[in-house]
Amino acid sequence: MLFFENVKLALVAIKSNKMRSFLTMLGIIIGVSSVIAITTIGNGANSVVSKEFDAFGKNNANIYPNSSEEDTSGVPSQFTLSDINALKERFGDELRYVALYMNGSSEIKIGRMTGQFNISGIADNYMRITGVDLLYGREFTTNDVENRRDYIMIPESAAKKFFGRDDVTGQALSININNKLREMTVIGVYRPRESIFSRLTSNTSYTVYVPYTLWEDRPASVLDIYINEGYDVQKVLDKIKSYLALIHKLAPGYYVSNSVESQQATMSQILGILSASIGAIAAISLLVGGIGIMNIMLVSVTERTREIGIRKSLGAKTGDILVQFLIEAMLVSALGGFLGAALGIGAASVGLSMAKVKVSIDPTVVLLAVGFSALVGMFFGLYPARKAAKLDPIEALRYE
Amino acid sequence: METIIEIQDLEKVYQNGAIEVAALRGVNLNIHKGEFVAIMGASGSGKSTFMNILGCLDRPTRGLYCLEGLDINDYNDNELSFIRNQKVGFVFQSFNLIPRTSALKNVELPMVYGKVPASKRRKRAHELLEKVGLGERYNHMPNELSGGQKQRVAIARALTNQPPIILADEPTGNLDSRSSLEIMEIFSELNRDGNTVIIVTHEPDIAEWTHRVITFRDGLVIDDRLNQPNTTSE
Numbered sequence: 054m055l056f057f058e059n060v061k062l063a064l065v066a067i068k069s070n071k072m073r074s075f076l077t078m079l080g081i082i083i084g085v086s087s088v089i090a091i092t093t094i095g096n097g098a099n100s101v102v103s104k105e106f107d108a109f110g111k112n113n114a115n116i117y118p119n120s121s122e123e124d125t126s127g128v129p130s131q132f133t134l135s136d137i138n139a140l141k142e143r144f145g146d147e148l149r150y151v152a153l154y155m156n157g158s159s160e161i162k163i164g165r166m167t168g169q170f171n172i173s174g175i176a177d178n179y180m181r182i183t184g185v186d187l188l189y190g191r192e193f194t195t196n197d198v199e200n201r202r203d204y205i206m207i208p209e210s211a212a213k214k215f216f217g218r219d220d221v222t223g224q225a226l227s228i229n230i231n232n233k234l235r236e237m238t239v240i241g242v243y244r245p246r247e248s249i250f251s252r253l254t255s256n257t258s259y260t261v262y263v264p265y266t267l268w269e270d271r272p273a274s275v276l277d278i279y280i281n282e283g284y285d286v287q288k289v290l291d292k293i294k295s296y297l298a299l300i301h302k303l304a305p306g307y308y309v310s311n312s313v314e315s316q317q318a319t320m321s322q323i324l325g326i327l328s329a330s331i332g333a334i335a336a337i338s339l340l341v342g343g344i345g346i347m348n349i350m351l352v353s354v355t356e357r358t359r360e361i362g363i364r365k366s367l368g369a370k371t372g373d374i375l376v377q378f379l380i381e382a383m384l385v386s387a388l389g390g391f392l393g394a395a396l397g398i399g400a401a402s403v404g405l406s407m408a409k410v411k412v413s414i415d416p417t418v419v420l421l422a423v424g425f426s427a428l429v430g431m432f433f434g435l436y437p438a439r440k441a442a443k444l445d446p447i448e449a450l451r452y453e
Numbered sequence: 454m455e456t457i458i459e460i461q462d463l464e465k466v467y468q469n470g471a472i473e474v475a476a477l478r479g480v481n482l483n484i485h486k487g488e489f490v491a492i493m494g495a496s497g498s499g500k501s502t503f504m505n506i507l508g509c510l511d512r513p514t515r516g517l518y519c520l521e522g523l524d525i526n527d528y529n530d531n532e533l534s535f536i537r538n539q540k541v542g543f544v545f546q547s548f549n550l551i552p553r554t555s556a557l558k559n560v561e562l563p564m565v566y567g568k569v570p571a572s573k574r575r576k577r578a579h580e581l582l583e584k585v586g587l588g589e590r591y592n593h594m595p596n597e598l599s600g601g602q603k604q605r606v607a608i609a610r611a612l613t614n615q616p617p618i619i620l621a622d623e624p625t626g627n628l629d630s631r632s633s634l635e636i637m638e639i640f641s642e643l644n645r646d647g648n649t650v651i652i653v654t655h656e657p658d659i660a661e662w663t664h665r666v667i668t669f670r671d672g673l674v675i676d677d678r679l680n681q682p683n684t685t686s687e
């Protein structure tokens with residue numbers, strides 16, 4: 054019998070029992086929708102997170118003392134400018150950027166405007182390496198950093214707020230760095246990268262950059278490092294760590310590192326475990342949904358025993374009846390898969406748009422959900438359909 | 454005349470657990486092309502069992518049944534489906550229309566299984582409904598039709614593939630006398646057009662319409678006589 058006829062028949066059967074068909078689909082709907090919602094949200098989160106990682110650059114890493122190891126020797130484990138110089142000398146080729154990781158914050162008041170500056174200490178070339186847009190002026194040179202010039206780069210939002218215009222290079226402002234009030238000159242205005250974190254920070258605090266040397270002789274517990282392209286990040290880091298341990302006269306494993314690369318690897322590992330467990334949940338719910346379909350199809354076959362008898366008396370072959378019920382089971386579950394996909398995407402869209410993350414819908418996911426559900430329907434519909442197909446025409450016709 | 458049905462020593466034994474019921478105990482008869490036959494007999498005499506075998510819905514336990522020269526013992530279940538589809542038009546006492554399916558779709562059904570193209574199917578189904586006087590009701594569902602109308606749809610459905618035999622097991626059993634008359638008029642007309650029609654009934658009035666009355670008792674043919682039909686409808 055023609056496929057199309059069977060689809061029409063199945064639609065009639067589904068329509069004439071709307072509530073039951075819906076309840077039958079429910080297992081599939083719940084399974085598919087939860088999987089799709091979670092994977093869509095997961096993909097959204099993943100792309101956001103990897104964008105954040107990319108903002109730092111894959112070859113970015115931090116080096117710091119292993120907190121679990123006691124500083125027994127009394128030798129200072131923290132980093133100073135002499136470490137920077139030693140590293141530059143020894144790893145000149147491998148290192149693209151190295152700086153003491155310095156942070157601070159300062160109240161700022163210009164005229165009637167007040168706000169907070171989150172101060173980041175950086176070295177030369179930082180803006181270029183991280184790909185931040187400089188709108189006006191320039192970034193620090195090696196000279197500026199070495200000579201501890203009181204230069205500052207501020208975001209355009211701060212420029213607008215405190216000076217009422219964009220290009221404020223040459224303007225002066227005073228901030229507190231390492232408990233010292235400094236008169237700074239604005240040498241650059243930059244546009245911050247769009248990021249989910251930038252939405253979370255309040256609009257009265259601004260990230261500003263100054264040379265890390267302005268903290269003077271204060272040591273740092275973290276080194277900020279960028280490795281040049283073409284080097285194995287982990288290998289170079291290992292060399293740097295053992296060298297640092299050597300010059301600090303510490304045990305070789307004293308320093309540890311945390312690279313964006315390794316964080317990304319950890320992240321994708323976590324996401325992998327997550328999707329595997331979602332897959333398991335999906336499998337279970339589809340199994341439950343499939344059993345539901347089998348159950349209802351068995352009921353349907355019993356209810357329609359007489360109809361099957363009539364069809365056979367009119368010339369339906371075993372295969373005709375088999376295909377009819379198989380297609381019905383497949384259609385019910387494919388429909389459930391489609392509704393589930395729609396529901397899942399809807400739920401994910403609501404969730405992601407609340408987090409202001411762009412929703413990307415993968416049409417292959419919908420196709421996959423529908424196709425896989427149809428397969429589930431076929432598998433679990435096979436037994437009831439065979440039962441229907443094998444009915445004896447006379448007994449089926451006599452069925453009350 | 455050409456023999457269309459040939460029956461020799463036909464037996465049917467139903468096996469219900471340990472109990473055996475012999476419903477047919479050696480039936481011999483031939484039916485020729487173009488005959489109009491009534492099968493009569495008390496309830497339980499084996500009429501339906503016989504009709505089901507004629508309609509290839511059931512197989513005899515022993516004996517020979519040839520339909521248009523084909524020994525149906527030679528065919529498997531799927532081949533019997535094909536034979537039912539092409540060679541038998543069956544009309545039941547309880548109409549047996551498919552529920553929630555329009556009159557037109559019901560009539561089309563044997564052609565669907567006969568792999569007739571959709572446009573041709575529709576045209577033929579319309580023609581047949583027209584012929585049984587239901588041209589305008591083609592879109593009605595079975596539950597929107599009276600008993601007589603349902604049986605007329607069933608007759609139209611039995612005719613779709615132009616089968617050589619039309620079998621009707623108590624077709625008027627569930628109908629009032631007026632509808633019964635209408636149905637019998639259709640059967641007579643079909644017979645006049647050359648169709649072979651076999652009807653089971655226990656009402657002598659109905660048997661009066663036919664040309665030959667075969668009487669069953671306890672699974673045997675006890676009487677087989679020709680009849681001069683009373684074609685004037687009361």
Ligand SMILES: Nc1ncnc2c1ncn2[C@@H]1O[C@H](COP(=O)(O)OP(=O)(O)O)[C@@H](O)[C@H]1O
Pocket residue numbers: 467468469474475476494495496497498499500501502503
């Ligand atoms: N499926 C069956 N199983 C057992 N016995 C049956 C079955 N069908 C019919 N019979 C028996 O066979 C005999 C003939 O039945 P049937 O052909 O239906 O008679 P009729 O149609 O003349 O009333 C009856 O005794 C009936 O009880």
Ligand SMILES: [Mg+2]
Pocket residue numbers: 500501502
């Ligand atoms: Mg009977």
